Amino acid sequence: MTTVDARTGSAWLDLVLRFRALGLLLALAVLVAVTASLNPRFLSGQSVRDLLFAAAVTLLLACGMTVVVLTRGIDLSVGSVLGLSAYLTGSALSATGMGTAPALLLGLAVGAACGALNGVIIHFGRVPPLVATLGTLYVLRGVVYFAAGGSRINASDLPPGFLDFGSGDVLGVPYLFAVAMLVLAAVAVFLGRYRAGRDLYALGSNPEAARLAGVPAGRRLMTAYVLSGALAGLGGVLYAARFGTVDASAGYGIELDVVAAVVVGGVAIFGGSGTALGAGLGALLLTVIDNALPVLRIDQFWQQAIVGALILAAIALDRLVSVRAAKALRTKGSHVD
Amino acid sequence: MSALPDPAPPPVVSLAGVAKSFGAVRALRGADLDLHAGEAHALVGENGAGKSTLIKVLAGLYRPDAGTVALDGEPVAFADTAAAMDAGIAVIYQEPALFGDFTVAENLFVGRQPKGRFGLIDRAAMRRDAAAIFARLGVPIDPDRPAKGLSIADQQLVEIAKAISRRARVLVMDEPTAALSGVEVERLFKVVRALREDGAAVLFISHRFDEVEALCQRVTVMRDGAHVSTDLLADVTVEQLVRRMVGRELGAMFPKQEVEPGEAVLEVEGLTREGLCRDVSFTVRAGEIVALAGLVGAGRSEVVQAVFGIEGRDAGRVRVGGRELAPGDPRAAMRAGVALVPEDRRQQGLLLDLSIVRNATITRRNALARFGFLTGGAERRAARDWSARLHVKHGGLGNAAGTLSGGNQQKVVLAKWLATGPKVLIVDEPTRGIDVGTKAEVHRLLSGLAADGVAVLMVSSELLEVLGMADRVLVMREGRIAGELSRAEATEESVMLLATGQEAAL
Amino acid sequence: MTDPTSFGSRLRGAGRALATWDAAIIAATAVFLVAASMTVEHFGTARNAGYIVLDLAPILLLALTMTLIVATGEIDLSVASTVGLTGAAMGVMWNGGMPLEAIMPVAVLLGAALGAVNGLFVTGFGLPSLAVTIGTLALYRGLGYVLLGDTAVADWPRLFTGWTLGRIGDSAVPNVLVPLVVLAVICGVLLHATPVGRSIYAAGANPVAAAYAGIAVGRLKFWLYVASGAMAGLVGVLWTLRYSSARADNAAGLELTVIAVVLLGGVSIFGGKGALPGVLAAVVLLVSVQNALRLAHVSTEALTVVTGSLLIVAVLAPNALGALRTALRRRRTTANGRTA
Amino acid sequence: DDDGGGGPDDGASADPNAEFETGLTYAMLPKSVNNPYFEASSAGAEAAVNTLGGEFEYTGPSDASASSQVSYIDTLSQQATDVLLLSANDPNALCSSLEQARAGGTVVVTFDSDVDPGCRDLFVSQVDSAEVGLSLLEMTAEQIDATGEIAILSATANASNQNAWIEAMEAELASNPSYADMELVDVVYGDDEDEKSFSETQGLLQAHPDLKAIISPTTVGIAAAARYLSGSESKGAVALTGLGTPNQMREFVQDGTVTEFALWDPTALGELAAYTGAAAASGIITGAEGEVFTAGGLGEYTVGADGVVTLGPPTRFNAENIDDFDF
Numbered sequence A: 001m002t003t004v005d006a007r008t009g010s011a012w013l014d015l016v017l018r019f020r021a022l023g024l025l026l027a028l029a030v031l032v033a034v035t036a037s038l039n040p041r042f043l044s045g046q047s048v049r050d051l052l053f054a055a056a057v058t059l060l061l062a063c064g065m066t067v068v069v070l071t072r073g074i075d076l077s078v079g080s081v082l083g084l085s086a087y088l089t090g091s092a093l094s095a096t097g098m099g100t101a102p103a104l105l106l107g108l109a110v111g112a113a114c115g116a117l118n119g120v121i122i123h124f125g126r127v128p129p130l131v132a133t134l135g136t137l138y139v140l141r142g143v144v145y146f147a148a149g150g151s152r153i154n155a156s157d158l159p160p161g162f163l164d165f166g167s168g169d170v171l172g173v174p175y176l177f178a179v180a181m182l183v184l185a186a187v188a189v190f191l192g193r194y195r196a197g198r199d200l201y202a203l204g205s206n207p208e209a210a211r212l213a214g215v216p217a218g219r220r221l222m223t224a225y226v227l228s229g230a231l232a233g234l235g236g237v238l239y240a241a242r243f244g245t246v247d248a249s250a251g252y253g254i255e256l257d258v259v260a261a262v263v264v265g266g267v268a269i270f271g272g273s274g275t276a277l278g279a280g281l282g283a284l285l286l287t288v289i290d291n292a293l294p295v296l297r298i299d300q301f302w303q304q305a306i307v308g309a310l311i312l313a314a315i316a317l318d319r320l321v322s323v324r325a326a327k328a329l330r331t332k333g334s335h336v337d
Numbered sequence B: 001m002s003a004l005p006d007p008a009p010p011p012v013v014s015l016a017g018v019a020k021s022f023g024a025v026r027a028l029r030g031a032d033l034d035l036h037a038g039e040a041h042a043l044v045g046e047n048g049a050g051k052s053t054l055i056k057v058l059a060g061l062y063r064p065d066a067g068t069v070a071l072d073g074e075p076v077a078f079a080d081t082a083a084a085m086d087a088g089i090a091v092i093y094q095e096p097a098l099f100g101d102f103t104v105a106e107n108l109f110v111g112r113q114p115k116g117r118f119g120l121i122d123r124a125a126m127r128r129d130a131a132a133i134f135a136r137l138g139v140p141i142d143p144d145r146p147a148k149g150l151s152i153a154d155q156q157l158v159e160i161a162k163a164i165s166r167r168a169r170v171l172v173m174d175e176p177t178a179a180l181s182g183v184e185v186e187r188l189f190k191v192v193r194a195l196r197e198d199g200a201a202v203l204f205i206s207h208r209f210d211e212v213e214a215l216c217q218r219v220t221v222m223r224d225g226a227h228v229s230t231d232l233l234a235d236v237t238v239e240q241l242v243r244r245m246v247g248r249e250l251g252a253m254f255p256k257q258e259v260e261p262g263e264a265v266l267e268v269e270g271l272t273r274e275g276l277c278r279d280v281s282f283t284v285r286a287g288e289i290v291a292l293a294g295l296v297g298a299g300r301s302e303v304v305q306a307v308f309g310i311e312g313r314d315a316g317r318v319r320v321g322g323r324e325l326a327p328g329d330p331r332a333a334m335r336a337g338v339a340l341v342p343e344d345r346r347q348q349g350l351l352l353d354l355s356i357v358r359n360a361t362i363t364r365r366n367a368l369a370r371f372g373f374l375t376g377g378a379e380r381r382a383a384r385d386w387s388a389r390l391h392v393k394h395g396g397l398g399n400a401a402g403t404l405s406g407g408n409q410q411k412v413v414l415a416k417w418l419a420t421g422p423k424v425l426i427v428d429e430p431t432r433g434i435d436v437g438t439k440a441e442v443h444r445l446l447s448g449l450a451a452d453g454v455a456v457l458m459v460s461s462e463l464l465e466v467l468g469m470a471d472r473v474l475v476m477r478e479g480r481i482a483g484e485l486s487r488a489e490a491t492e493e494s495v496m497l498l499a500t501g502q503e504a505a506l
Numbered sequence C: 001m002t003d004p005t006s007f008g009s010r011l012r013g014a015g016r017a018l019a020t021w022d023a024a025i026i027a028a029t030a031v032f033l034v035a036a037s038m039t040v041e042h043f044g045t046a047r048n049a050g051y052i053v054l055d056l057a058p059i060l061l062l063a064l065t066m067t068l069i070v071a072t073g074e075i076d077l078s079v080a081s082t083v084g085l086t087g088a089a090m091g092v093m094w095n096g097g098m099p100l101e102a103i104m105p106v107a108v109l110l111g112a113a114l115g116a117v118n119g120l121f122v123t124g125f126g127l128p129s130l131a132v133t134i135g136t137l138a139l140y141r142g143l144g145y146v147l148l149g150d151t152a153v154a155d156w157p158r159l160f161t162g163w164t165l166g167r168i169g170d171s172a173v174p175n176v177l178v179p180l181v182v183l184a185v186i187c188g189v190l191l192h193a194t195p196v197g198r199s200i201y202a203a204g205a206n207p208v209a210a211a212y213a214g215i216a217v218g219r220l221k222f223w224l225y226v227a228s229g230a231m232a233g234l235v236g237v238l239w240t241l242r243y244s245s246a247r248a249d250n251a252a253g254l255e256l257t258v259i260a261v262v263l264l265g266g267v268s269i270f271g272g273k274g275a276l277p278g279v280l281a282a283v284v285l286l287v288s289v290q291n292a293l294r295l296a297h298v299s300t301e302a303l304t305v306v307t308g309s310l311l312i313v314a315v316l317a318p319n320a321l322g323a324l325r326t327a328l329r330r331r332r333t334t335a336n337g338r339t340a
Numbered sequence D: 001d002d003d004g005g006g007g008p009d010d011g012a013s014a015d016p017n018a019e020f021e022t023g024l025t026y027a028m029l030p031k032s033v034n035n036p037y038f039e040a041s042s043a044g045a046e047a048a049v050n051t052l053g054g055e056f057e058y059t060g061p062s063d064a065s066a067s068s069q070v071s072y073i074d075t076l077s078q079q080a081t082d083v084l085l086l087s088a089n090d091p092n093a094l095c096s097s098l099e100q101a102r103a104g105g106t107v108v109v110t111f112d113s114d115v116d117p118g119c120r121d122l123f124v125s126q127v128d129s130a131e132v133g134l135s136l137l138e139m140t141a142e143q144i145d146a147t148g149e150i151a152i153l154s155a156t157a158n159a160s161n162q163n164a165w166i167e168a169m170e171a172e173l174a175s176n177p178s179y180a181d182m183e184l185v186d187v188v189y190g191d192d193e194d195e196k197s198f199s200e201t202q203g204l205l206q207a208h209p210d211l212k213a214i215i216s217p218t219t220v221g222i223a224a225a226a227r228y229l230s231g232s233e234s235k236g237a238v239a240l241t242g243l244g245t246p247n248q249m250r251e252f253v254q255d256g257t258v259t260e261f262a263l264w265d266p267t268a269l270g271e272l273a274a275y276t277g278a279a280a281a282s283g284i285i286t287g288a289e290g291e292v293f294t295a296g297g298l299g300e301y302t303v304g305a306d307g308v309v310t311l312g313p314p315t316r317f318n319a320e321n322i323d324d325f326d327f
């Protein structure tokens, strides 16, 4: 193999490996371009704002999900945690009229507590994450039912400041989306550039090796699940702020959307590889699909089918790219010459 | 106890009366070991003697049921591996445990990555440090490639680099050389000697006595989980050690039977896999043992994997008994009577969570079925027979294969392939991690099979094994066959010359 | 057999297999059934048993093939959507004038084809099954809506709908128990007493080593997906006839229940472990607990909580017991060590 | 179907002068629990049952699916509940279970959402389908001067009541010359989920830039649509009407997003359902057309064709009267 070959191969490879998200960005761009060319209003200020509103909660949850999926786990309880947090903060807001900041903290705390519960069951109880969080999905939803019953928190019950936070924006970017972006950036740096973050990858990549390498599995897993829970809790507050109405079904079934976003975003479901940025793009892509289909006047009954087909297309495309990368890796060889 | 006068300072590490059981299996029952600064100490014993378990106790992975671990004379109880690492103990485990998704460089520094500003990981520094360590070991592994896909030997080299980079006071190595060939071993020893001279205590586990003699000053023998003896190496002979290990006399080491080769059974022509091997041609005849020798990474495993069909091929033909084998179809190869004992027993050989019975009989699941149904009896009988033949030391045939010691795992992998009664037996590092006693057993087995007309293709990095067992030696270098040597021509020098392409580096 | 240890060891082997999860979950189910019969009014009647069987039939059927798939380390989240889509397709065919005798096999074949699509994506393209089947979960449900839209097809012949609800002769045994038992036995034998079953566990335990042992892992998984799809097609037929209603949203959300019982039954989500008897017991346990709670006038909220807790506690309890036992043993041995 | 209006005691004739029996057991089975609308109905029914001296239970699945309802019906029929008040998730799927329940002596009264008439004794309709459709169109026409594009945001695609209303509206638009300038351009489904309804509204506005009005005949949908409109540029420009509860809509009426919407009183609906069930179980009515009974404070009701009892025209809510209601 000549040096020139090796270098170009390696440059291409590095690009693909480092920016696995490129394919997603491309898909996103194509989708937006096509939709906008068919209906220019799709790019109007109002429409973009709506999109960002819609993406904020999924994006947030996708960040948390990424963190646990990297450890070879999964958190199916996020929908229920979101519901619980949304209902509890909603009630607290309507009862006390508290400010937005304390509400956000309350949501974080509720979510973190739920996440800690998951973490304890998974790590100390040694229950597989899928089982544990499927269990808490039911249990926490049951708790929401108990708490909410058939009642509903209406927009008129919530303090106006909170609703303004839900609908307001700064320089055209909704507050909610800004919050989600901040979280995304923080999670991305944490996962990529801090030892604790890398430990999560290590745990997911090879749990046995992680034990041998002295990675504190318990502490890290707790961190991951608490983080996922806390972000779901925060998502609950954003949900309440955005919709203004909260009932016992808030966030019902959202877990599969979030898992889909993370997987489409290139996070390996068996842990160890993927980025928060990819997951965020996955969430954005799915939201854009959801929003573009009605705009394109696609028949109502076709929409779900198209979403499914696009998910399949996205993961297949991602696979194609990574297979080509692996092939390039093989010919590149493991030894430097 | 040892009658040696202890040097003045207390041993760096001292294990006394350590016991450890796994369910009904008593892996350790009163093991003792002292390690001194500036000394390389060998630990030898049969497969399943408890060597790996002992070092896992030392590494903080297992908590002993009884006995004490002392550091500099002070008793300690490590809560986990991190605690042992903090105390200056670095361990190379028997089975490489890398993070496939990390780069090689990051693998070296998990949990202790160099930090830069704001506590962020300094990736440039990490790469630099990794490159420096590999340069010191003389290993040409690219620090930026992911660890996934590294050959078992490269994995072991990464593990070695990882342990050495810790600059530990105590360096423990559990069969680090099992997959390495002479050149890499010599480089490794050079580095280890330097560390020892700087005052580190080294514990070295190996089944290769030449290596033990080359590196170590003292040797401890273990049997059945207990301490047998500790001596200066200069005071004991290999025969004495072996007798203490196995408790009996051994027969000939390489019990090669002379066989008149029959017809060509396995014919490989122009086999090529892009970037891995090129234009490889050879034949193996009935009753013949052909060795495929070469340095680590020369592409030997790649060749046999393509022959067996577990990997595809880009060009070339494989014939067994005159009939062409379809590429990429191991089932066809098995039907044609080919068996492959793969090099990586944990990844490629074993179903670690399943029972020994299942592992030993999975290759014969169809043959053992009656009217298409398996009720378990036939499988258990077959497994019992084979584990007896290969002296598999186990706590019960229903136990998971993952609970076996390294060497015993290797025996199970051998059993599951020998049981198929192959016409062509391909073995890739067949005795990796197997103790001397059983190694002789395996050699006798291979030899016997050849005598029965089986064509045997053996990949081995152990030169003595190659020279002792092979009728012909094919030497590979950089993916090509560099030359062929008859049994008479094959010597350490002639093989190494072909393998390295220059005057032997030994 | 002259070997004296053979029979004994066989018994011991069987005992060991059962001493684990299966035995625990089967025992728990038995205890629950007895306790509930004694304490909950109307629970222990033949009529109620019939209702329980009807309610568990679709879950159990889907759990059979799901067990096989999960044992290979994969998952199929699209089963409930396949039920919906085959139901919708039945509706379209019925509206188009096809006779039901022809529709039923076509529906099962359609299910098999949908399963084959999953199998192709998972094994052919090597994509993670969780991701693929989340995609087809949406796709198949969506195609159901494309076929039937907002309408329901309800004019199914009484003869067939009646059969799904009926009982064998004068007995209290529901008709659907027959296919249930037959298919459970087939799957059980396949998994536990044939070379295919051995291959399934091997593929789940270590796909690489399984491939080295000459198991065509991809092909095996592909056919399991086909089987899972065909089973879902069958459930689609049963569901449509039982509720005399072909609708795109038939069985929506059932996939999580199916996964839950498979996990509760002790099948490891990472593959290679688990057994069918445990799954069968788990299905019975889950459905009868829900049934008993309804009969006992327990609120829906509690029902949800109980379902989730059951799942967690069932896994947690043996782990906790095991940990306790080793802790006790350790204390004992160290105490002995001290006195010695 | 010849026994379409068949009462609990087929063949027996109604005794309009009989007393309401006391000590009956009543169970209300909504589409799903944890739904404020049914919560209100249950309050009405419970009050009625208390007056009638019966026992009341409110039970049901947490997901709005027909198969879950079947399990609940089976349970209730084993417990030999005297009166079952049901809002059905599917017109056909519940039939065989309902038949068994009725065979065991249970009087089945559906409310809000009906099943096949052959499978129940009576249906308490909130309003006449045609009447709802007409009212909705009337309100819309008033708000947009009967000109321009309109769209409908419905609940699930399968909801039989929704579809009946939509059909009625389509028929009226086609036949009534005063609506000739109004064009129905789209029907979308929010699945009675807040978030879905919200984004469907958004989709409607983007897909139809000239949209003048949205009709959302479902409480979840209208609230979500109002919430979207109130925060968007289209507030005030696009009219929104439909069926909603005053508590949910109060804010949007006050801030001008919504001018007028309608609904019947779900509490009264539940109350009427309970009285209807009691009357049937007591033999006062059998479900035949023309029978008359008194539903407590609600007054006198007559059984219509197919055993349907209709509550009455929907109430319209606007800035003037909305504060008079609390549900």
Ligand SMILES: Nc1ncnc2c1ncn2[C@@H]1O[C@H](COP(=O)(O)OP(=O)(O)OP(=O)(O)O)[C@@H](O)[C@H]1O
Pocket (backbone or CB within 6 Å): B022, B025, B026, B027, B045, B046, B047, B048, B049, B050, B051, B052, B053, B054, B094, B393, B394, B395, B402, B403, B404, B405, B406, B407, B408, B433, B435
């Ligand atoms: N986790 C475990 N569970 C059950 N048994 C175990 C476990 N680990 C080790 N053993 C048993 O303990 C005994 C000692 O094993 P160990 O791995 O220490 O042997 P070893 O001396 O390293 O052998 P080798 O030379 O083959 O590597 C063996 O019989 C093995 O089966």
Ligand SMILES: Nc1ncnc2c1ncn2[C@@H]1O[C@H](COP(=O)(O)OP(=O)(O)OP(=O)(O)O)[C@@H](O)[C@H]1O
Pocket (backbone or CB within 6 Å): A329, A330, A333, A334, A335, B148, B149, B150, B151, B152, B153, B154, B179, B276, B294, B295, B296, B297, B298, B299, B300, B301, B302, B303, B343, B461
């Ligand atoms: N899946 C893979 N992806 C990338 N590189 C690989 C892969 N498998 C093997 N290699 C590389 O190909 C080269 C040849 O490896 P191979 O295992 O055939 O060597 P070998 O001669 O058998 O030596 P060993 O003693 O290490 O087995 C090595 O450099 C190895 O790292």
Ligand SMILES: [Mg+2]
Pocket (backbone or CB within 6 Å): B051, B052, B053, B094, B174, B405, B406, B407
């Ligand atoms: Mg060992």
Ligand SMILES: [Mg+2]
Pocket (backbone or CB within 6 Å): B151, B300, B301, B302, B343, B428, B459
């Ligand atoms: Mg090799």
